Amino acid sequence: xxxxxxxxxxxxxxxxxxxxxxxxxxAALADMRAGTxxxxxxxxxxxxxxxxxxxxxxxxxxxxxxxxxxxVPENQSWHRHLDEGPDDTVSHMKSSxxxxxxxxxxxxxxxxxxTWQGIYLWEHRRAAHRRKLVLTxxx
Amino acid sequence: xxxxxxxxxxxxxxxxxxxxxxxxxxAALADMRAGTxxxxxxxxxxxxxxxxxxxxxxxxxxxxxxxxxxxVPENQSWHRHLDEGPDDTVSHMKSSxxxxxxxxxxxxxxxxxxTWQGIYLWEHRRAAHRRKLVLTxxx
Amino acid sequence: xxxxxxxxxxxxxxxxxxxxxxxxxxAALADMRAGTxxxxxxxxxxxxxxxxxxxxxxxxxxxxxxxxxxxVPENQSWHRHLDEGPDDTVSHMKSSxxxxxxxxxxxxxxxxxxTWQGIYLWEHRRAAHRRKLVLTxxx
Numbered sequence: 001x002x003x004x005x006x007x008x009x010x011x012x013x014x015x016x017x018x019x020x021x022x023x024x025x026x027a028a029l030a031d032m033r034a035g036t037x038x039x040x041x042x043x044x045x046x047x048x049x050x051x052x053x054x055x056x057x058x059x060x061x062x063x064x065x066x067x068x069x070x071x072v073p074e075n076q077s078w079h080r081h082l083d084e085g086p087d088d089t090v091s092h093m094k095s096s097x098x099x100x101x102x103x104x105x106x107x108x109x110x111x112x113x114x115t116w117q118g119i120y121l122w123e124h125r126r127a128a129h130r131r132k133l134v135l136t137x138x139x
Numbered sequence: 140x141x142x143x144x145x146x147x148x149x150x151x152x153x154x155x156x157x158x159x160x161x162x163x164x165x166a167a168l169a170d171m172r173a174g175t176x177x178x179x180x181x182x183x184x185x186x187x188x189x190x191x192x193x194x195x196x197x198x199x200x201x202x203x204x205x206x207x208x209x210x211v212p213e214n215q216s217w218h219r220h221l222d223e224g225p226d227d228t229v230s231h232m233k234s235s236x237x238x239x240x241x242x243x244x245x246x247x248x249x250x251x252x253x254t255w256q257g258i259y260l261w262e263h264r265r266a267a268h269r270r271k272l273v274l275t276x277x278x
Numbered sequence: 279x280x281x282x283x284x285x286x287x288x289x290x291x292x293x294x295x296x297x298x299x300x301x302x303x304x305a306a307l308a309d310m311r312a313g314t315x316x317x318x319x320x321x322x323x324x325x326x327x328x329x330x331x332x333x334x335x336x337x338x339x340x341x342x343x344x345x346x347x348x349x350v351p352e353n354q355s356w357h358r359h360l361d362e363g364p365d366d367t368v369s370h371m372k373s374s375x376x377x378x379x380x381x382x383x384x385x386x387x388x389x390x391x392x393t394w395q396g397i398y399l400w401e402h403r404r405a406a407h408r409r410k411l412v413l414t415x416x417x
Binding site: 002003043045071079080092095096097099101103134 | 177199202207
């Protein structure tokens with residue numbers, strides 16, 4: 001019979017970019033006595049997102065960061081929502097084409113990630129932030 | 140022990156853009172006697188999507204709408220799938236880089252959204268549509 | 279009471295593009311004696327993704343494929359992560375703006391897809407690959 005468990009964690013980001021959180025998620029999982037099922041990670045923010053991506057090569061990470069910055073450039077004449085600076089409205093845009101939550105399979109309490117997969121928090125704001133994540137486990 | 144509940148709702152969209160559905164989702168939840176767990180919202184269409192985004196400032200919403208229109212412009216020479224008009228093929232493209240379903244944590248029957256988060260249906264077609272959503276609750 | 283079931287399948291892709299896997303997923307589901315709940319499909323790779331999209335018209339599929347290739351072009355001067363060829367880093371970029379997992383509602387063991395929806399594996403690498411998928415069912 002499936003059970004539900006839920007916890008919240010906070011991640012301190014030093015500013016814009018991909019920040020690996022696999023270890024922090026695994027630590028929270030260990031406390032939840034997980035079985036086989038699904039783990040949902042949900043970020044309670046609209047200017048940061050979650051990503052499962054290449055874990056090994058730092059050039060892959062830097063290319064991804066540069067890619068998103070070029071796909072959604074700041075300082076366009078038609079931008080209106082800029083109360084918090086030039087990175088304000090683009091942070092929401094970046095968030096809208098990436099994930100607010102990721103759902104990952106579990107087997108016997110372990111994340112069934114592929115060999116090269118890690119879990120990242122993608123901070124879209126320039127400044128350091130504290131981001132709240134909800135972890136919900138079914139299984 | 141986790142239980143499963145499921146219901147379907149319809150959303151009438153007046154045409155292209157972001158339409159807030161948080162209230163409609165919460166009303167359906169109230170009927171489902173939810174506990175703690177996950178709510179999955181799934182849209183049964185390929186030319187509209189779901190988004191969790193900035194709830195407060197209308198300029199954020201307008202910037203997001205303009206952003207997606209500029210990222211995926213109509214009337215490109217290489218577009219082929221245009222049976223239903225110039226907004227046909229681009230609607231599928233927009234749908235492919237946004238979400239067909241969103242999964243949101245619940246605690247004691249309430250959506251654990253962040254302070255600024257609302258749930259939106261993103262209509263990509265120009266004309267008004269009736270869109271079918273499946274809500275599945277585990278917990 | 280909700281139960282959890284899990285299985286793994288492999289999909290052989292002939293190379294870059296959208297490959298329909300609805301039939302393979304339905305075959306796996308039939309073996310799992312599913313009820314009402316959710317099916318999560320998770321791809322254990324960072325250079326391929328999953329998509330629920332237009333099932334009927336082949337021009338829609340070709341437009342989507344061309345769209346993603348134009349949105350994330352190869353051979354840009356700022357690309358660094360190219361150990362496995364010009365399609366290496368762009369595969370991760372394409373993966374980062376599409377889905378690593380999809381969650382689909384089930385009723386009485388059947389996928390509650392819309393009339394025009396099919397499930398696709400989106401291969402971003404040029405070469406043929408064998409891709410591993412984890413199917414987790416709650417319900």
